[in-house]
Amino acid sequence: MHPDDYPDYYPDAPLDDYPYPDAGFENLATERPTQPQREPLEVLRDVFGYEAFRPLQGDIVDTVVRGEDALVLMPTGGGKSLCYQVPALIRPGTGVVISPLIALMQDQVAALRQLGVRAAFLNSTMDFQQARATEYALSTGELDLLYCAPERLIQPRTLELLHNASISLFAIDEAHCVSQWGHDFRSDYLQLSILAESFPNVPRIALTATADERTRREIAERLSLTGARHFVSGFDRPNIQYRIAPKTNANKQLLDFIKAEHEGDCGIVYCLSRNKVEATARLLAQKGFTALPYHAGLSAEERARNQERFLREDGVIIVATIAFGMGIDKPDVRFVAHLDLPKSLEAYYQETGRAGRDGRPSTAWMVYGLQDVIKLRQMLEASQGNDQFKRVERQKLDAMLGLCEVTGCRRQVLLEYFGDHLEKPCGNCDTCLSPPETWDGTVAVQKALSCVFRTGQRFGVTYLIDVLRGSDNERLRQSGHDRVSTFGIGTELSANEWKSVFRQLVAMGYLKADPEGYGALQLTERCRPLLKGEQPLQLRKDPVVRKSAGSGRSQRQGNRPDMDMGNINPAAWDHLRACRKALADQQGVPPYVIFHDTTLYDMLQKMPESLEALGEVSGVGAAKLEKYGPAFLTAIAEAAAL
Ligand code: ADP
Numbered sequence: 001m002h003p004d005d006y007p008d009y010y011p012d013a014p015l016d017d018y019p020y021p022d023a024g025f026e027n028l029a030t031e032r033p034t035q036p037q038r039e040p041l042e043v044l045r046d047v048f049g050y051e052a053f054r055p056l057q058g059d060i061v062d063t064v065v066r067g068e069d070a071l072v073l074m075p076t077g078g079g080k081s082l083c084y085q086v087p088a089l090i091r092p093g094t095g096v097v098i099s100p101l102i103a104l105m106q107d108q109v110a111a112l113r114q115l116g117v118r119a120a121f122l123n124s125t126m127d128f129q130q131a132r133a134t135e136y137a138l139s140t141g142e143l144d145l146l147y148c149a150p151e152r153l154i155q156p157r158t159l160e161l162l163h164n165a166s167i168s169l170f171a172i173d174e175a176h177c178v179s180q181w182g183h184d185f186r187s188d189y190l191q192l193s194i195l196a197e198s199f200p201n202v203p204r205i206a207l208t209a210t211a212d213e214r215t216r217r218e219i220a221e222r223l224s225l226t227g228a229r230h231f232v233s234g235f236d237r238p239n240i241q242y243r244i245a246p247k248t249n250a251n252k253q254l255l256d257f258i259k260a261e262h263e264g265d266c267g268i269v270y271c272l273s274r275n276k277v278e279a280t281a282r283l284l285a286q287k288g289f290t291a292l293p294y295h296a297g298l299s300a301e302e303r304a305r306n307q308e309r310f311l312r313e314d315g316v317i318i319v320a321t322i323a324f325g326m327g328i329d330k331p332d333v334r335f336v337a338h339l340d341l342p343k344s345l346e347a348y349y350q351e352t353g354r355a356g357r358d359g360r361p362s363t364a365w366m367v368y369g370l371q372d373v374i375k376l377r378q379m380l381e382a383s384q385g386n387d388q389f390k391r392v393e394r395q396k397l398d399a400m401l402g403l404c405e406v407t408g409c410r411r412q413v414l415l416e417y418f419g420d421h422l423e424k425p426c427g428n429c430d431t432c433l434s435p436p437e438t439w440d441g442t443v444a445v446q447k448a449l450s451c452v453f454r455t456g457q458r459f460g461v462t463y464l465i466d467v468l469r470g471s472d473n474e475r476l477r478q479s480g481h482d483r484v485s486t487f488g489i490g491t492e493l494s495a496n497e498w499k500s501v502f503r504q505l506v507a508m509g510y511l512k513a514d515p516e517g518y519g520a521l522q523l524t525e526r527c528r529p530l531l532k533g534e535q536p537l538q539l540r541k542d543p544v545v546r547k548s549a550g551s552g553r554s555q556r557q558g559n560r561p562d563m564d565m566g567n568i569n570p571a572a573w574d575h576l577r578a579c580r581k582a583l584a585d586q587q588g589v590p591p592y593v594i595f596h597d598t599t600l601y602d603m604l605q606k607m608p609e610s611l612e613a614l615g616e617v618s619g620v621g622a623a624k625l626e627k628y629g630p631a632f633l634t635a636i637a638e639a640a641a642l
């Protein structure tokens with residue numbers, strides 16, 4: 001398999017990417033006097049500036065505060081972090097968070113410090129002195145939260161340190177990494193079971209966004225969480241609009257999509273190969289977008305730099321292989337585009353899930369074609385792995401293709417796969433918004449399959465279509481295929497329509513690509529009743545692409561939340577963003593660490609004129625009110641005059 005198909009966990013993150021010179025804790029409040037235990041809701045309002053817990057959050061927090069274990073399954077953007085951050089601020093001692101991506105810990109910690117939380121991290125990117133300072137703060141009880149990479153945690157030295165400190169809880173983030181079936185398996189996660197043995201009295205909470213029933217059981221077993229309460233919230237991400245279109249001219253389709261709907265927005269474009277990543281990033285850059293490549297073939301420095309710009313600047317598009325994205329919790333990614341098909345619905349759901357964590361409208365957009373299907377099937381067959389492994393992978397790919405070809409609501413299919421159920425079609429996916437037409441393909445399919453058979457199952461789709469359409473073609477004459485019975489029997493369909501037929505036949509498993517990898521199509525067992533005309537088959541009619549069909553949305557919406565924008569002045573919005581960017585740059589943190597888009601949006605809704613009123617805005621807690629309140633009050637007043 002191509003190296004880019006393996007997830008890459010930044011194994012060689014640069015050692016010097018620790019941007020905060022103040023590894024010391026001079027900015028943080030000193031030890032809090034012992035107080036009566038605070039109420040969760042009070043902490044939520046005071047520290048985080050949120051009005052109420054979301055469903056499940058409150059229950060989970062109570063469970064952990066009581067000292068019990070929990071296993072939490074919530075979609076991306078569901079609000080998992082609060083489930084351990086709030087208890088860590090309530091229970092005595094330091095909450096230890098195990099998180100797989102050291103490259104991102106610094107932003108998580110920076111965001112917490114902005115809230116006045118005493119947070120730090122321990123990982124291999126720090127020098128000795130920084131590590132020492134953190135260890136000291138831990139042992140003297142000066143930390144509310146400590147983020148730690150799994151490989152660091154299981155070192156005897158770290159464990160000893162933890163034994164000598166007061167620990168309020170362990171939070172195991174991205175807990176699906178412990179599953180060997182999952183796509184993000186990490187062997188060091190397996191060793192986390194040691195926490196149960198060594199710290200029997202410390203509550204543990206495992207969290208993940210992707211886990212089917214089997215993976216969930218595996219997580220519970222491997223992390224010794226069989227006695228833990230399970231909290232499973234629905235998988236739905238209602239603010240994400242799912243769209244999948246047949247590939248005609250991928251580059252043009254992508255450009256049209258971004259221009260029409262996401263000009264100036266931050267997004268991720270996924271491609272399978274490094275070359276395609278490079279080419280696509282160049283193309284977007286030529287067209288005036290800020291687009292940066294990201295793949296395992298780049299140097300660690302360049303990857304870190306591009307990721308950094310993606311996090312810190314507004315409106316950056318990252319073009320990446322799947323090596324990018326895990327643990328990226330940038331809240332305002334407005335679109336995720338796939339130019340290649342993911343290998344499973346798990347991967348699709350996880351990758352698209354990086355859009356719209358802040359709950360604002362976002363798009364998951366994909367184009368795919370016959371060649372993608374063939375390529376993935378071939379890669380799968382050629383991959384190492386035993387029969388059982390391949391069988392599971394095949395099922396996963398089939399489910400992915402099923403989503404692509406479905407004529408009903410895509411969200412229903414997606415959620416069903418994860419064991420979730422949606423009563424009614426969602427109304428926010430392409431098949432709901434413009435239901436695809438279907439047609440009776442029984443006869444066409446019979447012709448296509450028998451053409452494959454008559455030509456000896458040795459040819460690819462272009463050749464087969466030439467035969468069906470009776471093309472006058474030297475290669476056909478030489479092989480004598482201008483005399484087979486299927487020659488010229490398919491003139492009623494265009495070449496593109498035949499392509500669509502073949503794509504659907506491969507997707508549905510009636511045809512397969514030859515194992516040698518030359519793209520020849522072969523019949524499978526399943527196609528017998530179709531060949532004989534005994535089984536009718538409805539096919540999807542690919543939508544005709546109209547030239548730049550105005551989607552009814554305004555052209556330069558860019559950057560701005562497109563929900564209820566009606567009553568908000570774009571100039572005012574830009575003004576608040578500029579204020580945020582200036583503050584972020586001063587401190588070398590990403591803008592969303594200062595305030596999320598949702599918070600700026602709420603400010604413009606409420607237009608507060610006093611600090612007290614500003615404190616009522618969602619996402620403005622006590623620490624941020626003190627630090628940024630005056631600057632934003634001024635900016636809001638200026639914005640009101642624009
Ligand atoms: P996850 O880790 O599950 O992907 P996060 O913890 O990053 O999700 O939360 C997603 C977003 O939702 C963040 O912007 C967070 O601040 C916000 N959020 C979480 N809980 C609440 C709440 N109770 N009220 C308002 N916003 C919340």
Ligand code: ZN
Binds near residue numbers: 432
């Ligand atoms: Zn739908």
